Amino acid sequence: MTTPHYSNIYNFNSLIKITALPFIFHFSVVAANNSTSIDLYCGNSNSSTINSNINDGIDVGNDNGGTKTYSNITNNATITPQTSVGYDAIDIKNHVTITEFTNNGNIRGYVGLTDSNTKITTLNNYGNIQGIKQSSGGNSTIDTLNNYGNIYLVNQSGCSSNNGNGKYATFCGANGANTIKATLGDYHIHINQDSGTFNSFSGYTSYDTDTSHLVIYTNGSSNNGITITKDSKFILSVGDNFNLNKDYDIHKLITKEDGNKYNLTYKDNSNITNLFSHLSTQSPLYYLEQNGNYFRIGVDTSSSIGNALYKSNIQSVNNILQSTINFVSNSMNDFKMNNSTFAYKNIDNSYLAQNTQDFREYERFYYKTQRENLRLQLSIRQTKTNNKTKDNNLTNHFFFAPFITHNILTKNDGFGLSGFNYGFVSGFGFGIDSNNTLGIHTGFSYGNLSGSKDVLQTDISSLTTLLGLHYKLDMTYGLYLKVFGDAFYLLNKALLNEQKQSLDSIGFGGSVYLVKVFDFDNVGNLNLELGLNTTGLQNNEINFINETYAKNFIMLVYGDVYLEYNKMFASGFGINTGIGTKYLFTKPKAEVIVGGYDTFDIGVDEILGYLRLGVDWHINNMVILDLDYIGSFGDKSISNSGMFNIKVV
Numbered sequence: 001m002t003t004p005h006y007s008n009i010y011n012f013n014s015l016i017k018i019t020a021l022p023f024i025f026h027f028s029v030v031a032a033n034n035s036t037s038i039d040l041y042c043g044n045s046n047s048s049t050i051n052s053n054i055n056d057g058i059d060v061g062n063d064n065g066g067t068k069t070y071s072n073i074t075n076n077a078t079i080t081p082q083t084s085v086g087y088d089a090i091d092i093k094n095h096v097t098i099t100e101f102t103n104n105g106n107i108r109g110y111v112g113l114t115d116s117n118t119k120i121t122t123l124n125n126y127g128n129i130q131g132i133k134q135s136s137g138g139n140s141t142i143d144t145l146n147n148y149g150n151i152y153l154v155n156q157s158g159c160s161s162n163n164g165n166g167k168y169a170t171f172c173g174a175n176g177a178n179t180i181k182a183t184l185g186d187y188h189i190h191i192n193q194d195s196g197t198f199n200s201f202s203g204y205t206s207y208d209t210d211t212s213h214l215v216i217y218t219n220g221s222s223n224n225g226i227t228i229t230k231d232s233k234f235i236l237s238v239g240d241n242f243n244l245n246k247d248y249d250i251h252k253l254i255t256k257e258d259g260n261k262y263n264l265t266y267k268d269n270s271n272i273t274n275l276f277s278h279l280s281t282q283s284p285l286y287y288l289e290q291n292g293n294y295f296r297i298g299v300d301t302s303s304s305i306g307n308a309l310y311k312s313n314i315q316s317v318n319n320i321l322q323s324t325i326n327f328v329s330n331s332m333n334d335f336k337m338n339n340s341t342f343a344y345k346n347i348d349n350s351y352l353a354q355n356t357q358d359f360r361e362y363e364r365f366y367y368k369t370q371r372e373n374l375r376l377q378l379s380i381r382q383t384k385t386n387n388k389t390k391d392n393n394l395t396n397h398f399f400f401a402p403f404i405t406h407n408i409l410t411k412n413d414g415f416g417l418s419g420f421n422y423g424f425v426s427g428f429g430f431g432i433d434s435n436n437t438l439g440i441h442t443g444f445s446y447g448n449l450s451g452s453k454d455v456l457q458t459d460i461s462s463l464t465t466l467l468g469l470h471y472k473l474d475m476t477y478g479l480y481l482k483v484f485g486d487a488f489y490l491l492n493k494a495l496l497n498e499q500k501q502s503l504d505s506i507g508f509g510g511s512v513y514l515v516k517v518f519d520f521d522n523v524g525n526l527n528l529e530l531g532l533n534t535t536g537l538q539n540n541e542i543n544f545i546n547e548t549y550a551k552n553f554i555m556l557v558y559g560d561v562y563l564e565y566n567k568m569f570a571s572g573f574g575i576n577t578g579i580g581t582k583y584l585f586t587k588p589k590a591e592v593i594v595g596g597y598d599t600f601d602i603g604v605d606e607i608l609g610y611l612r613l614g615v616d617w618h619i620n621n622m623v624i625l626d627l628d629y630i631g632s633f634g635d636k637s638i639s640n641s642g643m644f645n646i647k648v649v
Helices: 006-010 012-020 195-199 305-353 356-367 370-389
Strands: 047-050 058-060 068-075 088-092 096-103 110-113 119-125 132-134 141-147 181-191 214-216 226-238 254-256 279-281 286-291 294-299 397-409 418-431 436-453 456-474 479-496 499-519 525-539 542-544 547-549 552-568 573-584 589-593 597-601 607-618 623-633 637-648
Touching: 226 286, 279 286, 305 397, 305 418, 305 436, 305 456, 305 479, 305 499, 305 525, 305 542, 305 547, 305 552, 305 589, 305 607, 305 623, 305 637, 397 436, 418 456, 479 525, 499 542, 499 552, 552 589, 552 607
Parallel strands: 047 068, 058 088, 068 096, 088 110, 096 119, 110 132, 119 141, 141 181, 181 226, 214 254, 226 279
Antiparallel strands: 286 294, 397 418, 397 637, 418 436, 436 456, 456 479, 479 499, 499 525, 525 552, 542 547, 547 589, 552 573, 573 607, 589 597, 607 623, 623 637
């Protein structure tokens, strides 16, 4: 970049540019070539954030010389050089250090480093940069370069504005050979070539936005200024022209300008024995295989963020449904038990209220005939039964149960996601007549799942709401029928490294259970439930970079067997326990778009076991307090919930 006379800053066009800039905190002399000084954005500090587009480039540092350090420079805009083709959009001057330089925008020219006194401690690129070049002699330094976006070629043939016969490269020096010393951390390479074109690569002979290869200009020298660390990763993504499950030459990933292997080393100059160990994929949808000096990329839907979203939704729905069904059922049954138990307690206490004569009469009970003894036992049992059935379903009941749940999507299937959910289930029911109960219930949960795979970090926050109706029909021989109808709304927000995506889903559920009650009097009750549980979820399209899922409908049909035991003691305390299992009859599927539509099994739990452990405190015949644990266990997911339940008649 040439430097004009300082009097040029006083021309009318420059004054218009300066006064029109937003967020101007400090006026300083405009740097060379009428470009914008970074100091206009810094104010009185040594950090700046650029949010407005700039059309004549940026100078970082002082043309008057002297040492200067900037702690942080962040670009969120488009920066275009004064001359749009083949020039620096950002010129970092002599004796300038930038501690952290972050690009989230579009730098439409190269980042220019002046000489050995120019340094960037950490460069993080999430947007686009048109190459990196040292514009003078010496060895400029980038201690750590992380590229999660795209770093294109420098738009200068042979890395020189005066040489139109050379080839193009990502890293360039002023005189052809790269003299920049840079250590790569995580570096994204987007491959958009078929295997044949990739493997025969012999350099870029014209400017191209293709980033299938990281090219360092050496001009025949043995310079090895570009290095990596033991923890560095080359993050591979694929374009439309990429061939899945085809061999790609690993030596063509990082090359010289002629397409031959670049002598990449570790920062301590030790040799890299296996570059494949430093490869990963941008999306967990893809997996890597090594075949000698070649690598292959295939599709693995079980480890993708989209599939994790589907599984998270299914787990959330199953958890809130299971809790709702358990507590709705218990709220209807507990008050029958509660009322009858308190009545029976009164019968027991009547023994103590009798006078001495009554006591003697009871004493003579033991000497009656066996027939009379049996008659009295049957009479007491009938009294207990009458109290149980008298107006059982004519009472109204309400329950409210807040909960906390720890969820796991197991490590062998995806990211190994885990996290906590918080929420509640609640319901109200009323007796229509002695045999029919009708009610309404609702549920809400919110939480997150997080995990990692290689360099990929993900976090899924989920909100699930439920609204439904329930019905219970009492029949003869200790049988009853319970029916549930539910509607769902789910909202997910997913973060995959710097990619964000929202997904909302709607759904419905319908369940029917036939229950047989075995009454063992003082021993307690044993309930056997046989049920059919159905859930339908409509999911919208999911779009991540290199990972797109089509809109789909998921149908889940479970067979459910549950065995429950409950007992109330004379003290007013009781226990409520159960164990069950659900079997999934359907195979939910989804479609991922990878060179067309590819249908795959989501891979949710086929068999899901669940357990309930509860302790009840019957304060009186109107109020019951519960402490409950509900666990759900499958080979793809695990959930553990703690609940506090308040029931009121």
